[in-house]
Amino acid sequence: MSLDSFLYLLHYAPHRSGSSDWEVDWSDAPLSYKLYRHLPVIPLSAEVPLTLEGQRVSGQPELEALGHFLAYSYGVTRIHCTQGSPLPRRYVPSGGGLFPSEVYVYLKLANAPHGVYHYDAAHHRLVLLREGNFDGYLGRALGERCELSDCFGVAFVSTVFWKNFFKYNNFAYRLQGADAGVLIGQLLEVAKRFGFETGVYFQFLDRAVNHLLGLAEQEESVYAILPLSVKPQVRLFAGTFQREAVTSGELCQELPVIRTEQVQRSKVIRDYSMLTRMNEASLLESTQAFQQIGGGETHGAEGELDLHLPDVRLLGYDLAEVCRKRFSPGESFAAREVGRLQVGALLRDAVSSFNYCNDLDDADKTPEAPRVNLYGCVRKVKGIPDGAYAYDRVRHGLRRLQSGDLGGWLQTSLMVHNLNLAQIPLHLHVAGDRHHLTKALGKRGYRIAQMEAGLMVQRLLIAATALDLGGHPLLGFDAGKMDYLYDATSQGRSTQIYVPIGRHRASSEWRGMLR
Numbered sequence: 001m002s003l004d005s006f007l008y009l010l011h012y013a014p015h016r017s018g019s020s021d022w023e024v025d026w027s028d029a030p031l032s033y034k035l036y037r038h039l040p041v042i043p044l045s046a047e048v049p050l051t052l053e054g055q056r057v058s059g060q061p062e063l064e065a066l067g068h069f070l071a072y073s074y075g076v077t078r079i080h081c082t083q084g085s086p087l088p089r090r091y092v093p094s095g096g097g098l099f100p101s102e103v104y105v106y107l108k109l110a111n112a113p114h115g116v117y118h119y120d121a122a123h124h125r126l127v128l129l130r131e132g133n134f135d136g137y138l139g140r141a142l143g144e145r146c147e148l149s150d151c152f153g154v155a156f157v158s159t160v161f162w163k164n165f166f167k168y169n170n171f172a173y174r175l176q177g178a179d180a181g182v183l184i185g186q187l188l189e190v191a192k193r194f195g196f197e198t199g200v201y202f203q204f205l206d207r208a209v210n211h212l213l214g215l216a217e218q219e220e221s222v223y224a225i226l227p228l229s230v231k232p233q234v235r236l237f238a239g240t241f242q243r244e245a246v247t248s249g250e251l252c253q254e255l256p257v258i259r260t261e262q263v264q265r266s267k268v269i270r271d272y273s274m275l276t277r278m279n280e281a282s283l284l285e286s287t288q289a290f291q292q293i294g295g296g297e298t299h300g301a302e303g304e305l306d307l308h309l310p311d312v313r314l315l316g317y318d319l320a321e322v323c324r325k326r327f328s329p330g331e332s333f334a335a336r337e338v339g340r341l342q343v344g345a346l347l348r349d350a351v352s353s354f355n356y357c358n359d360l361d362d363a364d365k366t367p368e369a370p371r372v373n374l375y376g377c378v379r380k381v382k383g384i385p386d387g388a389y390a391y392d393r394v395r396h397g398l399r400r401l402q403s404g405d406l407g408g409w410l411q412t413s414l415m416v417h418n419l420n421l422a423q424i425p426l427h428l429h430v431a432g433d434r435h436h437l438t439k440a441l442g443k444r445g446y447r448i449a450q451m452e453a454g455l456m457v458q459r460l461l462i463a464a465t466a467l468d469l470g471g472h473p474l475l476g477f478d479a480g481k482m483d484y485l486y487d488a489t490s491q492g493r494s495t496q497i498y499v500p501i502g503r504h505r506a507s508s509e510w511r512g513m514l515r
Contacts (some may be wrong), residue, residue: 003281005438006274007446011494012480015415018169018274028266030163031407032088032099033076033122035263040128041120042112044070047382052320056195057077057230060152063111065194069125072190072323073102074183076121091123091323092186092458093473095175098164101178101183102220104156104213106134116213129214130258135155135252140246141208142201143287145359146227150234155198156209157183157236158438161219161279174274174475177447178497181222181454187226188356188455189462193319199236199357201225202448203290206283207248214258221279223447237363245288245369267303281443293360296371296433306396307384309344314352326461329470329504335423336503340383342467343426344396346501347374349463351393354456360448371437371449372456373493375486377406377427388485401486413498415476424502426469429482429495432454436494453496460499470504473497 001009009017044067046437049055052072057065071077076088087097094100103119105126109439115131135148148154157180163181165172182202184200191198204225209222227236284290354372357363378384411421421427429452437445457473464471475497481497482488 001274003278003443006170006278007438007443010171011436014171014174014476017171020301022169023290024167025265025268028268029166030264031122032097032163033120034102034118034160035120035122036118036127037261037263039260042117042122042126042128044124044126044483046070046124048075050320051318052190052193053192053318054435058195059230060110061196061230062162066105066109067106067152069190069194069196070103070105070119070194072320073123073126073187074101074119074121077323088122089102091326093180093328093461094179094182095164095475096167098167099179100159100161100163100172100176101180101223101269102158102160103183104129104152104158104222106138106156107155108133108152118213129260130212134212137208137212137251140287141205141212141248141251143204143246143290144243145238145290146201146236147234147238148227149229151227151229151236153228155187156213156222157224157226158213158215158220158222159324160264161272161275162266162269165275166266166270170272170274174450175279177223178454178457178473178475179451180447181451182458183454184224184226184451185455185458189319189458190354191226191228195230197229197231197234197236198226199359201227201359202451203284203359203444204248205248205251205285205287206498207285208251211255211257212398214260217279218276224451229299235363237357237359247286247288247299247403248283249285264335278443282447284444290359291441292362293437294362296373303399305392305395307398309347309391309396309398310341312341312348312397315345315349315463315466319462322462322465326465327470328472329502330419332504333419333423333470333472333500334503334505336365338423338425338469338502339382342469343378343381343384346426346460346467346469347391347393349466350456350459351391353463354459356455371432372452372459373431374456375401375429375431375482375488375495377410377485378446379405379407379425379427381425390486406485409481413478414474415478417475419472419500421500424500426501428460428499428501429486430460430471430499431486431488431493431495434486434489434492434494450496457497457499460501464501468500468503471499471501473499
């Protein structure tokens with residue numbers, strides 16, 4: 001199968017993207033977290049604060065604050081149990097609760113050896129992978145676009161291919177990008193509470209970065225890099241400097257290979273060659289390949305608004321409390337009233353907080369057209385007629401695309417009928433570039449598009465929880481059917497992730513908090 005055909009099937013016919021006779025061997029499932037053996041470790045404080053209010057760091061952070069930052073970003077925070085074995089959960093959602101992403105950090109703190117660490121979420125500790133100062137190495141891997149001397153650390157978000165391929169087969173590739181994006185969204189939000197300046201690099205020399213972390217490229221690869229600083233005026237995205245090109249091959253020769261021993265539990269690793277082929281096609285070998293693409297395409301005037309939403313203030317909430325409350329309701333959605341005020345507050349807060357620094361945009365300009373958009377179907381929302389709408393973020397209003405109750409259309413768009421959509425009033429679809437940024441960024445564009453969609457999903461979930469609503473992200477829906485409903489193709493867009501949002505009952509599963 002060609003890679004272009006693979007990406008098309010992933011989006012519009014996922015049941016045809018992998019093996020038709022796929023069976024999940026739950027008895028040989030991998031762990032949802034990565035474990036290293038026989039390496040130095042630094043325990044992090046288990047006294048994680050119950051609030052993120054007043055946690056802003058002044059000056060160079062201590063190891064304790066860094067541990068709190070990691071715990072709220074990607075720590076194992078609770079155990080869920082329904083019918084089977086207890087399952088570890090985190091503050092971010094993940095397809096099937098499998099958490100294919102991992103977090104690494106490069107740290108330059110006073111009370112820990114400088115170097116590269118893996119965040120061992122299972123034990124809430126740091127595992128030292130490589131000791132030393134790597135500002136020069138990492139700076140060149142980023143194309144000399146970041147002043148790393150002004151940063152106390154750098155966070156890396158990677159994907160371990162097998163961790164959810166064992167269940168989802170090739171569809172895992174789409175899920176992995178979304179999972180990484182949700183985690184990036186959480187890292188950005190938690191960083192704000194600690195006063196950390198940060199942003200996201202989607203473009204870097206992959207092999208050089210993987211080599212720095214000691215990752216086996218056929219098993220795991222870094223998807224995003226987030227520099228961390230406490231200097232208010234730090235310039236983290238300075239554009240591509242006109243310097244001699246650097247290649248991964250040159251950088252990799254500067255550091256020795258590190259050999260590590262890991263535990264992942266599965267005894268049989270099945271073939272996931274489509275994922276490694278996609279990863280190989282997405283790698284950047286030279287800093288000359290880095291580019292800025294700005295916002296999405298515009299396709300004519302958007303038209304007049306049919307409904308102005310209430311001019312509400314941005315939500316005020318303690319992120320720690322929201323993290324503890326958030327869960328995916330599933331069958332716990334309940335048919336209870338949601339009004340126009342809540343819809344306006346949800347959309348304004350999610351979209352306003354979505355603005356973030358990254359290496360695709362010009363740091364000095366705001367893109368005229370966003371790369372990520374929101375469509376939605378409304379059913380029995382007080383003050384908003386039933387129908388399908390596009391959200392206009394600039395004018396904070398809705399443009400009606402279809403009128404009437406579209407519940408039947410939504411229900412038949414689901415590939416797995418595990419939700420009763422009649423009980424849910426708000427059905428949001430995160431949409432992005434119809435070609436998933438592949439025209440501008442090649443095969444790497446696909447995973448970036450999925451990450452940005454996931455980032456928006458996390459913003460929606462945080463805002464929904466702050467409003468005492470629940471959201472349940474889904475990728476198992478007929479994207480072609482929803483594109484037709486919203487006439488998204490004519491706007492150069494395609495729906496990527498579906499997020500039903502509404503009131504819900506208390507969960508029927510047993511949940512135990514770890515802190």
